[in-house]
Amino acid sequence: MPADLLADAERCVKCGLCLPHCPTYNKTGNENESPRGRIALVQAWASDSLPASPRLLAHIDNCLLCRACERVCPADVPYGRLIDRFRAQASPATRTPMALRLLLGMVHKRPLNRAAQKALALYSASGLANWIRPGQIGRLLPAPGQRRGARKKLYRTMHRVKGEVGLFKGCLGELLDPATIDAAITVLNHAGYNVHLPAGQTCCGALDLHHGDGDYAEKLARTNIQAFDGLALNAVVSIASGCGSVLREYEHSGFAAKIVDISQFLAQQDALAEIELRPLPARIVLHSPCSLKNVMRQERGALQLLEMIPEAQLLPLPDACHCCGSAGSYMLEHPEMAQALVDDLLREVCAWQPDFLVTSNIGCAVHIAAAVKQRGLAMQVLHPVTLISGQIRRF
Ligand code: SF4
Ligand code: SF4
Numbered sequence: 001m002p003a004d005l006l007a008d009a010e011r012c013v014k015c016g017l018c019l020p021h022c023p024t025y026n027k028t029g030n031e032n033e034s035p036r037g038r039i040a041l042v043q044a045w046a047s048d049s050l051p052a053s054p055r056l057l058a059h060i061d062n063c064l065l066c067r068a069c070e071r072v073c074p075a076d077v078p079y080g081r082l083i084d085r086f087r088a089q090a091s092p093a094t095r096t097p098m099a100l101r102l103l104l105g106m107v108h109k110r111p112l113n114r115a116a117q118k119a120l121a122l123y124s125a126s127g128l129a130n131w132i133r134p135g136q137i138g139r140l141l142p143a144p145g146q147r148r149g150a151r152k153k154l155y156r157t158m159h160r161v162k163g164e165v166g167l168f169k170g171c172l173g174e175l176l177d178p179a180t181i182d183a184a185i186t187v188l189n190h191a192g193y194n195v196h197l198p199a200g201q202t203c204c205g206a207l208d209l210h211h212g213d214g215d216y217a218e219k220l221a222r223t224n225i226q227a228f229d230g231l232a233l234n235a236v237v238s239i240a241s242g243c244g245s246v247l248r249e250y251e252h253s254g255f256a257a258k259i260v261d262i263s264q265f266l267a268q269q270d271a272l273a274e275i276e277l278r279p280l281p282a283r284i285v286l287h288s289p290c291s292l293k294n295v296m297r298q299e300r301g302a303l304q305l306l307e308m309i310p311e312a313q314l315l316p317l318p319d320a321c322h323c324c325g326s327a328g329s330y331m332l333e334h335p336e337m338a339q340a341l342v343d344d345l346l347r348e349v350c351a352w353q354p355d356f357l358v359t360s361n362i363g364c365a366v367h368i369a370a371a372v373k374q375r376g377l378a379m380q381v382l383h384p385v386t387l388i389s390g391q392i393r394r395f
Contacts, residue, residue, distance in 0.1 A: 200227030264301030
């Protein structure tokens with residue numbers, strides 16, 4: 001209902017404090033590509049002063065939904081909700097780009113997802129992966145040899161049991177970053193947690209929600225809530241903040257309250273206190289994904305965790321660093337802006353000559369890793385928990 005949109009949009013006092021924090025405004029200098037401008041466009045559409053023309057829709061589509069504007073807004077404008085609702089009401093579903101349709105098919109249709117996993121396994125085993133990594137698709141492929149077998153529903157700790165934790169692995173985790181799922185299980189088990197991976201869990205719904213299909217996103221939410229229901233869990237940990245940020249905003253408040261970024265969970269529970277970590281004399285840049293800092297607001301956990309690695313030199317990126325340009329399917333739909341933003345990020349990062357860049361969102365990881373590879377840099381891009389897992393001293 002446009003009335004909902006108007007109520008949210010009218011909270012904006014047009015102060016402009018969000019403008020310096022907006023990556024698309026910084027790149028273009030165009031007010032229509034700023035949060036204030038986009039809110040004004042939605043406001044005009046909702047009050048019947050402007051039609052949803054292709055130009056207006058393009059300004060909205062160019063938004064990364066990084067929500068940096070929301071974080072700094074003194075009037076608490078719920079910018080993310082405003083744009084999601086606008087898209088649901090004003091954007092015809094037929095506008096869905098082909099790349100996104102393919103991605104949606106892969107994340108929602110289990111046979112297609114399984115087929116992609118099998119194809120990747122074959123591709124890796126054949127050695128072709130060392131030779132052919134074509135274009136945009138190649139950007140998303142995991143390194144050869146990362147594939148894993150089927151997962152169990154429960155991984156029991158071999159230590160004194162401190163609690164029960166659900167692991168939300170995300171629809172693309174198994175396909176693109178199985179190493180982080182393995183690492184999460186290993187670290188949680190070492191820390192004394194039984195780890196549950198209910199088979200019924202599915203996509204968090206981020207792609208649908210942000211592309212105007214709130215009904216389908218709602219259906220996925222119900223499936224996930226049901227999958228973890230009845231397990232008496234202390235928490236449901238997320239290994240991708242892009243998923244975690246959506247799960248945290250599910251309307252089922254009981255489920256949403258249980259969602260926590262895995263690094264934040266481990267840091268809050270002081271879960272590594274009894275785990276011996278091997279020293280790592282290396283320079284580590286810590287990248288905080290927008291979904292982790294602007295939506296979940298749990299970026300401290302990864303820092304606290306990595307500080308526990310002896311001899312590691314931690315280099316957190318300054319707050320002024322904007323979105324890397326990944327932003328879900330944005331990197332496929334807006335490759336030029338996505339490339340420009342990741343170039344900015346790497347310029348900053350390269351000055352430190354780090355050995356590792358760690359990030360808590362799989363989308364950011366694949367986008368940054370592709371750019372690192374393009375430049376022929378030696379820096380490794382991985383999840384904080386994967387780095388921690390590799391440092392656990394095993395006897
Ligand atoms: S969104 Fe918030 S910070 Fe930005 S112009 Fe409106 S009131 Fe100001
Ligand atoms: S969500 Fe990000 S890209 Fe979109 S208007 Fe806000 S700051 Fe700009």
